[in-house]
Amino acid sequence: MVVERAERLNVLTAEIRLQLSASFRLDCAFEVPTGFTVLFGPSGSGKTSVLDCIAGIKTPDSGKIAIDGTRLFDSTQSVDLHPEERKLAYVFQSLALFPHLSVAENVAYGLQQETNGGTTERSRKMLAQFGIGQLEARKPVDLSGGERQRVALARSLVTNPRAFLLDEPLAALDRPTRKKIVDDLRDWNAAQNVPILYVTHSVREALALGERVLVMEQGRIIASGAPAELLNPEDWD
Amino acid sequence: MNWPAIFLSLRLATLVCAVLLVVGAPLAYWIAFSRSRWKFLAEAVVALPLVLPPTVLGYYMLVALGPKSPLGRLAESVLSTRLTFSFPGLVIASVLYSLPFAVQPMANAFSSIDPKLLDAAAVLGAPAWRRFRTITLPLAKAGLLTAVVLSFAHTIGEFGVVLMVGGNIPGVTQTISIAIYDEVQALDYAVAARTSALLLIFSFTTLALVYALNRRSSLWWSSARNA
Numbered sequence: 437m438v439v440e441r442a443e444r445l446n447v448l449t450a451e452i453r454l455q456l457s458a459s460f461r462l463d464c465a466f467e468v469p470t471g472f473t474v475l476f477g478p479s480g481s482g483k484t485s486v487l488d489c490i491a492g493i494k495t496p497d498s499g500k501i502a503i504d505g506t507r508l509f510d511s512t513q514s515v516d517l518h519p520e521e522r523k524l525a526y527v528f529q530s531l532a533l534f535p536h537l538s539v540a541e542n543v544a545y546g547l548q549q550e551t552n553g554g555t556t557e558r559s560r561k562m563l564a565q566f567g568i569g570q571l572e573a574r575k576p577v578d579l580s581g582g583e584r585q586r587v588a589l590a591r592s593l594v595t596n597p598r599a600f601l602l603d604e605p606l607a608a609l610d611r612p613t614r615k616k617i618v619d620d621l622r623d624w625n626a627a628q629n630v631p632i633l634y635v636t637h638s639v640r641e642a643l644a645l646g647e648r649v650l651v652m653e654q655g656r657i658i659a660s661g662a663p664a665e666l667l668n669p670e671d672w673d
Numbered sequence: 674m675n676w677p678a679i680f681l682s683l684r685l686a687t688l689v690c691a692v693l694l695v696v697g698a699p700l701a702y703w704i705a706f707s708r709s710r711w712k713f714l715a716e717a718v719v720a721l722p723l724v725l726p727p728t729v730l731g732y733y734m735l736v737a738l739g740p741k742s743p744l745g746r747l748a749e750s751v752l753s754t755r756l757t758f759s760f761p762g763l764v765i766a767s768v769l770y771s772l773p774f775a776v777q778p779m780a781n782a783f784s785s786i787d788p789k790l791l792d793a794a795a796v797l798g799a800p801a802w803r804r805f806r807t808i809t810l811p812l813a814k815a816g817l818l819t820a821v822v823l824s825f826a827h828t829i830g831e832f833g834v835v836l837m838v839g840g841n842i843p844g845v846t847q848t849i850s851i852a853i854y855d856e857v858q859a860l861d862y863a864v865a866a867r868t869s870a871l872l873l874i875f876s877f878t879t880l881a882l883v884y885a886l887n888r889r890s891s892l893w894w895s896s897a898r899n900a
Binding site for chain 1: 787789790792793794795796797798799800803807808811812
């Protein structure tokens with residue numbers, strides 16, 4: 437039972453039921469251990485809504501969501517933390533970089549609630565780690581696609597999140613850029629060791645990225661396991 | 674040139690803008706983001722001054738602010754002031770009359786902000802007030818400025834409502850447009866022409882400024898979105 441495992445460390449557990457429209461209901465339960473887990477499914481299968489529920493942007497009708505022993509949402513206990521209290525990172529499909537702020541200001545945005553100092557240094561380190569230190573004074577409008585992806589990742593990861601949610605953030609990039617960014621992300625997670633839930637509808641991306649895959653269809657998880665066992669590029673692409 | 678009337682109009686317009694920013698911004702925010710099924714009623718009430726003849730609005734204001742009305746009695750007992758035929762009454766009437774000119778540009782500016790930006794700020798740990806201060810306000814800056822400029826210009830040029838509520842008391846309620854009316858009635862066309870030219874230049878400059886701001890803002894947004 438998913439709920440009984442909620443207190444395990446470094447595991448994101450979710451049990452989500454949400455009526456999104458008259459004909460579409462999200463009803464799924466799964467867990468995401470540390471490392472990459474790919475949430476795979478066709479467009480309109482409810483993948484983004486799952487991430488929105490975990491991040492606290494959407495509220496499930498019922499269910500439970502927990503990370504590192506902390507309940508983020510529990511309909512039976514009336515627990516529903518605001519997004520700003522969940523300490524998660526979420527890279528949206530549109531990236532949602534703040535257009536009026538510079539790269540440095542975007543990356544430092546999530547650190548401004550912290551009072552323990554050293555935030556500028558952390559922000560600089562993260563910029564350097566993602567190879568965008570020289571862009572810190574630029575606005576998002578002046579960046580290339582790959583640079584914007586890096587800024588979005590750096591902005592999310594600098595907050596030391598408890599889990600990381602990515603909604604097809606690399607779909608528009610060419611393969612070498614995508615591979616480089618994923619490698620950077622893997623390097624970061626080698627040190628942090630948090631659950632990463634990566635949404636995609638591309639079989640190739642799922643096969644390349646995932647250590648585990650959850651296959652979603654019509655709001656439900658219909659299969660889970662190793663990507664190579666579940667996904668066949670000829671069947672899906 | 675009737676300088677007291679000009680200064681009174683400027684003082685009135687400045688105060689009205691300040692009140693409209695404080696009262697209008699939360700109302701505009703609510704209109705932009707609320708999912709209430711009754712939102713259309715609030716939008717209709719805010720837009721009423723656009724279609725109501727100023728004399729009708731002025732009449733209702735006169736009744737609502739009169740010495741026998743609850744509001745009038747409250748002002749007399751608490752502030753020892755009358756609301757009709759006084760400067761405070763002019764401010765209240767002008768705020769209501771210019772409400773759509775402030776609320777609509779602000780509501781449009783707020784609703785043009787991508788909600789994902791606010792979601793991203795929330796996930797990054799920013800509470801509601803910080804999201805409003807650091808994301809919503811800066812991105813709605815052009816709309817807020819448009820609201821201020823339009824409200825200011827509309828208040829400077831209003832005639833019917835201020836005449837109904839404030840009358841025509843020099844130095845107290847006589848605004849620039851009422852002064853022009855007085856000058857024409859007194860066949861003093863030279864002074865009326867100078868004051869009218871001043872208003873014409875002011876109105877043209879204001880509108881040019883608003884269109885320039887809107888153009889700059891839409892260019893900025895389209896480049897940000899296409900990036």
